[in-house]
Amino acid sequence: MRVEVRHLTRVEGHANLVVDVASGELRECRLEIVEAPRFFESLLKGRHYSDVAPIVARVCGVCSNSHTLVSLAATEAAFGVEVSAQTRRLRQLLAYGEILQSHILHLYFLAIPDYLGVTSILPLAKSRRELVTRALRLKKLANDICLAVGGRPVHPVTPCVGGFSALPAAAALQELRRQLVAALPDLEETVDLFATLPIPAFERETEYLSLSPDGGYPLFGSELLSSDGARIPVRDYRLAIEEYLTPHSTAKFARLGRESYMVGPLARVKNAFGQLSPMARQVAAALQLEPGTINPYRNLVARLVEVIHCVEQAIHLVDETLLPGLRREVPVVTARAGVGVAAIEAPRGTLFHAYHYDADGCIESADCVIPTAQNLGNIEADLRALVPQLLDLPRPELTLRLESLVRAYDPCISCSTHLLTVDFA
């Protein structure tokens, strides 16, 4: 029996899924990444630091804010630039806006159709109008955060090396706060809805990686934490993470201590359960998500728990920004030759950028390691463990189960393909 899904839908980017089983034995199991490579790291060569973040934002429309923020952090690390507390808070708010945006899109638009037996959210616009309008309202809230802080929901314009080139108006932040609080009933209904979804039972333990939760729920940071216990300084990520090419994919695969590892919402929740906001912890309990959860389908639930966490934290961040009063700050940056490495928890997991700059502040070489590339090996390992358990299912059902497993990771494939200079550093 051969299952082949060409151009997997409801994922970002292009991938094929190939599973081949003969007399009960799994002969082949591959997630083929067929996205056209775009070579972003090479395109950055020679570019002035002020152009770097706007260019890398275009790696991915869904994660453009994360790419921007981690890019700025890497450049600032290279130049030894410290940013203000106000900048740090606004960047956090922007990052949470993007996680919300991406998670809502995934939960309602990409994942839910699998569980409600439809091929997309569109037919629900008639049959479940309240569900669709709620999804759109929540997505708008997330976009409004990114618009107010970043100047545009996709590919932000205001964050720049050293800070922000323009600040949100205080009134816009107050309006965001109002909207965030008003969203609570929508969130409650979302939780109720997801509590009823028949999430498949399947367990496979693996290694889970995120930034360390020492300073709070992981978002920015200088240290990585593996669930196997390793703590790795972000600047040494190249020593810890091994990337390798496979012939069936235009994206590279990655491994750490074991054959594969997982990044993303489930990995973060597992590594930093105690750092979730109070409301998020309650929701986790209600949805039976625990530090011990090892079902990759439950990435979906972890995503929802993070939605709650982001909303609650965003309210606090607005307050903390407005309380001392917004201050106009002029970023002061002096370029110098050097290396800068930074990591951020993007919606799909840990995202690394590393740059070598010359004395004029132009890029000599760049390296980006994106979450989906890190997850690919783990998705395949899950599929290999899962397929033998499903062989009795009728084929369409089996295919759906496999597709929704891949989707549970929310792979962001258009970004997973622009990969690295092998002998960087």
Place this chain on the structure above:
Amino acid sequence: MTKPRIGFFDFTGCEGCQLTVLNLEAEFLELLELVEIVEFRELMSEGGGELDIAFVEGSISRPDQIERLAAIRARSLTLVALGACADTAGVNALAALRTADDLRAEVYGSDSPHLATLPPQPLAAHVRVDHRVPGCPIDGREFLAVLQALLMGRPPELPSFSLCVECKLAELPCTFEAGVVCLGPVTRAGCDALCLRGGDRCRGCRGLIDNPRSGPYHRILEENGLTADDILREFRTFNVPGKGGA
């Protein structure tokens, strides 16, 4: 009355333009009343058949993409380039400054023939493009205006004046005063000087205006000592030279 059938397709790009369509939250449901979305891979698991309008995002950078694009063209009455990647090659245009083999070897090592790419090109280099929505990403309002015109059977129009006009109307200080090169004088208006409002400069993501030297604004460039070559070099960030590009 049957609703017009529209589809969304993507090639090499970041899907930010499709995302911008999805971000039209308030108008999205109204849109569904007016048209039938029959294909949207990022959003739905079905597709196929004849289309009234195909919105196509992304540049063409692999041989197999040329065939797929031709097939979409063959079954669509109207084809619209959605966003800079499709319209002018977008940021992918940066790859045109290097050879494809160089880029591949640098990123993946030399032993990777399955990763062969072509120099990225806009859709118009391969098929007839009827209309376009410029920008990286597109502007949601402009997308709606283009769709509305098409639904009413009128050719959509893009602004023919330069971005400087919108910047001046917003009473923003000229970026050149701060010693920073801005492509506003030769870039097509329509984004309401978004980047300038955000304290940044224009990088020309909406492409060149029709007659860059006929308006008064190109003088700003000359007064600042920039030659046509300088400007074109800056323009390469979002615009590939040649058909469909600048």
